[in-house]
Amino acid sequence: MPENRFLSTLGRADAALLGPALRARSLARDDLVACEGRPVERVVLPVNCILSVIAVMRDGREVETRTIGFEGGYGLLHALGSPVSYERVIAQVPGDAYELPLAALAQAAQSSPSLVNHIVSFAQASLIQSAQTTACNAIHGAEQRMCRWLLMSQDRLGSNILPLTQEHLSIMLGVQRTTVTAIAKDLQARGLIANGRGRIKITDREGLKRIVCECYEMLEDGVTQMVGFSPAAQTS
Known part of the structure; x- marks a missing residue:
């Protein structure tokens, strides 16, 4: 079983900051992780599940913009800025994950520049996937x-x-x-x-x-x- 790479590559001090707030959870297929227009309350870090990040049109049509597996997590960047989600996120493939309150990650980041850098690196990796997927869908x-x-x-x-x-x-x-x-x-x-x-x-x-x-x-x-x-x- 793969580890979650965001967690497994944390420095020791940052891991100690987040450890008390981490909780293991299981996600069933189609479980809602985040909803468009609503605040993100928890960061979800997949272990052996896959999250699907979906853009929803006004007429109800949906298209996936990226997937997130054990290499990252959803809600990381929200801890550094606006907590509102503009996407719908569901568990596409069921399995295990870790979660922690968004507020806990935001508070920890305020006291740790290394944690901020870690969050930004993984968030950038996710944004790269979103941009490339958009180009792929068009071409x-x-x-x-x-x-x-x-x-x-x-x-x-x-x-x-x-x-x-x-x-x-x-x-x-x-x-x-x-x-x-x-x-x-x-x-x-x-x-x-x-x-x-x-x-x-x-x-x-x-x-x-x-x-x-x-x-x-x-x-x-x-x-x-x-x-x-x-x-x-x-x-x-």
């Missing part, structure tokens, strides 16, 4: 983007079994569910994945990497530059 086709999501999810879970639904996939890709079904059937026919009920099994990782767009590698490189660790390291 690359749905098949390449789906391969990117599958590879990134495998990296964050350390497993070739990905528990997900077609509804989640359609939100991630910003396409109709019929498009997701067609892509999944084609990838399965090519021996790259195996579709199951509520899950996808990756059967040929290298095959997916031959299809995926450049954004997969660029995203991993961006995280590595900011925090010194690539989520893909555990599946390479």
Whole structure:
């Protein structure tokens, strides 16, 4: 099981500051972590779950802007500025996480410049992913983007079994569910994945990497530059 990298790379003094406020929790699929227009009350730091950060349009349409796994957390930057969320955040893949009150992280940051630097580095890594995902959604086709999501999810879970639904996939890709079904059937026919009920099994990782767009590698490189660790390291 991967550790949460934000926590595991804290200095000893900063870890001591946050330790008393940390609590372990389990997230079920679709659990709401943050809601657009509402204050963020808790920072959530995934261990073996994946959070989906979603932009919601006025007409109700949704599109995923980034995912967060054990390499980071949601709410970090809110501790240094406005506590209001402008995104909806849900547990896309269920699992374990740590959480701490936003106020506790904000208070600790006031007394520790090293903690502020740590927060900023991990927040920048998340913003890099959001920017690259936006570019990817505008430029690359749905098949390449789906391969990117599958590879990134495998990296964050350390497993070739990905528990997900077609509804989640359609939100991630910003396409109709019929498009997701067609892509999944084609990838399965090519021996790259195996579709199951509520899950996808990756059967040929290298095959997916031959299809995926450049954004997969660029995203991993961006995280590595900011925090010194690539989520893909555990599946390479």
